Amino acid sequence: MVFSRALGLTRTTMALERRFTLAVFSLSVLFMCTVSSVLGYGIRYLFSEFLPSASSFEKQVSLFLAVIVSYCLMYLLVSKLLPKFLPLFSGVISYAAFSCAVYGTLLVSAGKELDLLLSLVHGVGAGCGMVLASMLLLCGHRRLDLRDVPRAFKGMPIMLLYIGMLSLVLYGLVGHNLPT
Amino acid sequence: MKLARNRRLHRFLGKTEGIFGHNAVLIGGLALPFVIMTAVSLKNAAALTISMLFSVLFGVGAGVLTRKIPVWLRYVTVTVAAMMGVTLSRLVVQHLNPEIFDSIGFYLPMMAVNSIVLVYAVERTRFSTPGRSFGSALACTAGFALTACVVGAVRELLLTGTLWGNKVFNITFPAANTVFFGFILLGFLGAAVQEVRRGITLINLRADNPTTEDLLRQQEERLVD
Numbered sequence: 288m289v290f291s292r293a294l295g296l297t298r299t300t301m302a303l304e305r306r307f308t309l310a311v312f313s314l315s316v317l318f319m320c321t322v323s324s325v326l327g328y329g330i331r332y333l334f335s336e337f338l339p340s341a342s343s344f345e346k347q348v349s350l351f352l353a354v355i356v357s358y359c360l361m362y363l364l365v366s367k368l369l370p371k372f373l374p375l376f377s378g379v380i381s382y383a384a385f386s387c388a389v390y391g392t393l394l395v396s397a398g399k400e401l402d403l404l405l406s407l408v409h410g411v412g413a414g415c416g417m418v419l420a421s422m423l424l425l426c427g428h429r430r431l432d433l434r435d436v437p438r439a440f441k442g443m444p445i446m447l448l449y450i451g452m453l454s455l456v457l458y459g460l461v462g463h464n465l466p467t
Numbered sequence: 468m469k470l471a472r473n474r475r476l477h478r479f480l481g482k483t484e485g486i487f488g489h490n491a492v493l494i495g496g497l498a499l500p501f502v503i504m505t506a507v508s509l510k511n512a513a514a515l516t517i518s519m520l521f522s523v524l525f526g527v528g529a530g531v532l533t534r535k536i537p538v539w540l541r542y543v544t545v546t547v548a549a550m551m552g553v554t555l556s557r558l559v560v561q562h563l564n565p566e567i568f569d570s571i572g573f574y575l576p577m578m579a580v581n582s583i584v585l586v587y588a589v590e591r592t593r594f595s596t597p598g599r600s601f602g603s604a605l606a607c608t609a610g611f612a613l614t615a616c617v618v619g620a621v622r623e624l625l626l627t628g629t630l631w632g633n634k635v636f637n638i639t640f641p642a643a644n645t646v647f648f649g650f651i652l653l654g655f656l657g658a659a660v661q662e663v664r665r666g667i668t669l670i671n672l673r674a675d676n677p678t679t680e681d682l683l684r685q686q687e688e689r690l691v692d
Contacts, residue, residue, distance in 0.1 A: 394573035444657035451650030
């Protein structure tokens with residue numbers, strides 16, 4: 288999601304320096320992707336049964352309901368099971384829930400018309416990918432902070448170049464060829 | 468040390484925060500997916516700007532109206548309002564080019580959860596007046612528009628040699644359509660902006676505080692004249 292579609296990538300993702308905060312962020316995205324993928328499949332099923340003539344944009348907008356319900360569920364679970372963490376991380380959890388990665392995962396699985404099991408696998412996979420990408424970004428951020436980067440490239444520019452290089456590497460590893 | 472010119476520069480950058488001072492995309496790192504993935508032509512950039520404007524206006528409006536409710540619930544109201552704005556923007560965008568929805572794809576509905584809306588509609592409205600909230604959000608949208616249009620124009624020129632569909636020169640560089648090209652282009656643009664700002668600051672400092680060599684050179688030039 289991060290390196291091939293640039294989803295879930297904001298300054299927050301790139302600037303998170305504490306491992307625990309990053310872990311909370313990426314695990315929130317994993318939970319949201321998993322739960323919302325199941326709910327999203329349900330919404331698609333309802334559309335196919337009762338509103339088959341709905342346009343793709345209407346279906347995409349309705350899928351947002353899955354994100355909202357998953358977010359409310361996650362907030363309820365955290366407030367009941369981990370009430371001490373809620374004041375510290377409510378902002379991170381909310382930001383993770385309404386990131387492009389979660390909604391984008393839903394839209395991608397809707398576009399591919401995946402069934403329930405594949406949607407769930409896709410959601411879990413996207414969430415795990417986000418966890419891995421966050422770890423790579425954190426490692427890169429720390430190493431780049433220690434390097435003698437040219438002044439013009441310090442901060443966001445060098446992080447964008449780093450992510451661009453990673454994206455290029457993964458583009459080649461997956462098996463794509465450069466377009467000619 | 469005299470800093471009059473640099474103070475003027477900082478005042479200007481402060482007034483244009485989000486556009487030139489601390490650009491929302493290049494320095495702030497907001498709304499990156501839309502610029503990287505879908506700003507591959509100037510028309511796409513214009514469509515993204517219109518959608519961003521609608522989503523930000525609706526989102527910040529909802530954020531201002533719902534300041535009293537708990538923060539976690541405001542995320543829901545703001546994003547729902549932003550989604551309504553994006554749905555309305557579709558009516559305007561389709562006049563640009565009906566085929567634009569094929570190239571933007573699912574990134575259009577995702578405008579409702581872009582980070583500019585989340586930051587400016589949920590976080591900033593808690594501590595600012597409504598006028599300031601709208602002003603800073605619109606400045607951020609202008610910064611996004613500027614960056615998206617520059618990136619879109621460069622990529623369209625490299626991809627097809629056209630600008631807004633009009634042929635400029637014969638060139639094709641298909642890799643400009645890829646995601647890693649978007650990241651690398653944005654990185655270099657951000658570096659260029661930082662370097663230009665640093666250069667202007669240095670020029671202003673030199674102009675306000677000439678060195679001994681500069682003063683001697685100016686004296687020699689006056690004697691020659």
